[in-house]
Amino acid sequence: MKKTNAVLSGGGITIFEVMSRLAVEHGAVNLGQGFPDRNGPDDVRAKAQEYLADQPNQYPSAMGVADLRHAVAAHDKRFYGLDVDPLREVLVTSGATEALASAFFGLLDAGDEAIVFEPVYDSYAPIIQRAGAAIKRIRLEPPHWDIPRADLAAAFSPRTKLIVINSPANPSGKVFSTDELSFIADLVKKFDAYVVCDEVYEHLVFDRHVHTPIMTLPGMRERCLKIGSAGKTFSLTGWKVGYITAAPHLLQAAAKAHQFLTFTTPPNLQRAVAYGLNKDDGYFADLSSAMSRKRDILAAGLRDVGFEVLDTQGTYFICADIRPLKTGLTDVDFCRELTINGKVTAIPISAFYESNGPQHFVRFAFCKDDATLHTAIARLKAYFQR
Numbered sequence: 001m002k003k004t005n006a007v008l009s010g011g012g013i014t015i016f017e018v019m020s021r022l023a024v025e026h027g028a029v030n031l032g033q034g035f036p037d038r039n040g041p042d043d044v045r046a047k048a049q050e051y052l053a054d055q056p057n058q059y060p061s062a063m064g065v066a067d068l069r070h071a072v073a074a075h076d077k078r079f080y081g082l083d084v085d086p087l088r089e090v091l092v093t094s095g096a097t098e099a100l101a102s103a104f105f106g107l108l109d110a111g112d113e114a115i116v117f118e119p120v121y122d123s124y125a126p127i128i129q130r131a132g133a134a135i136k137r138i139r140l141e142p143p144h145w146d147i148p149r150a151d152l153a154a155a156f157s158p159r160t161k162l163i164v165i166n167s168p169a170n171p172s173g174k175v176f177s178t179d180e181l182s183f184i185a186d187l188v189k190k191f192d193a194y195v196v197c198d199e200v201y202e203h204l205v206f207d208r209h210v211h212t213p214i215m216t217l218p219g220m221r222e223r224c225l226k227i228g229s230a231g232k233t234f235s236l237t238g239w240k241v242g243y244i245t246a247a248p249h250l251l252q253a254a255a256k257a258h259q260f261l262t263f264t265t266p267p268n269l270q271r272a273v274a275y276g277l278n279k280d281d282g283y284f285a286d287l288s289s290a291m292s293r294k295r296d297i298l299a300a301g302l303r304d305v306g307f308e309v310l311d312t313q314g315t316y317f318i319c320a321d322i323r324p325l326k327t328g329l330t331d332v333d334f335c336r337e338l339t340i341n342g343k344v345t346a347i348p349i350s351a352f353y354e355s356n357g358p359q360h361f362v363r364f365a366f367c368k369d370d371a372t373l374h375t376a377i378a379r380l381k382a383y384f385q386r
Helices: 015-026 042-054 066-080 096-107 124-130 149-155 178-190 248-258 267-277 281-305 331-342 370-384
Strands: 090-093 113-118 134-139 160-166 194-198 224-229 242-246 317-321 361-365
Touching: 015 331, 042 267, 066 090, 066 224, 066 242, 066 267, 090 096, 090 248, 096 124, 096 194, 096 224, 096 242, 096 248, 113 124, 124 134, 134 149, 149 178, 160 178, 178 194, 224 248, 242 248, 281 317, 281 370, 331 361, 331 370
Parallel strands: 113 134, 113 160, 160 194, 194 224
Antiparallel strands: 090 242, 224 242, 317 361
């Protein structure tokens, strides 16, 4: 029989699904996959029920319902000072992954090159490759995840169509500084390229760090597609409501791909997210502070167990070095062993690299109830004290 598509069928099952299945099989506390224990804000969920009952449930515009497009524009103005035309510069997608796919398919041609930073979220590469483009990978190394600027500059060429920036970044928890973004922006402008900005964790930034969209830098407004996620902002990961902000010529490229991917997203969920984005500033501040507190709970617990814990500037995730525990295992074997025998699940950082990634770092998710975190810490202590 003829072979199936080599790019999509050749990649195997995502590491998140593999480890989550293993967690279920062995009754482990799942700190691998980044989904919160909580069920999202009560008022946002109530609005989804209300709108399901009393608002249209037929096809909305492929661009998204007007309420949400206006809410995204208002959000970008409120938090970043961006002036956005809600009808020409906002597209609603079925989650941020579909937003990424729409951006990649809308922009890339065979022969183009796309630059990504490793460790890299696992959906980027197969979509970029399926669009026909080649990938150039720039490795960021723990513990500080600094950009190797000479390597990045050398990666740009006349074939560079775009670079992907994930900030705050999964899995590293890195928040790109304005200085780093300015360096990237200068290269983008020099080589007439675009930026796909994966900013799904934009409201999960901790301590004194600040999330700055590269779109706000001089000369970048027309070159960026900014992607946000209601799943992360409202702890409703199963809703799969994402959105893109971009100049009209870029947005139309993504929208034309989007119409052949999912076309639209449940309208009641879109309207409920619009309600959520219009919440006062206190909601967003509380979200960040609450997640920061959970980070600190898990970080302290991991240190007590014996891990060396890396700095986490944002996101749901914290990375830890397993070497102080003298396990003698690779990160992949460690995570499997920990899930089966320690009953706690983490994700190996090497899974976020194409090859030869660091072999002794793992990622834990702290977007869980306090009780879940304390249970995981207790199990880790019991396991490593045997």
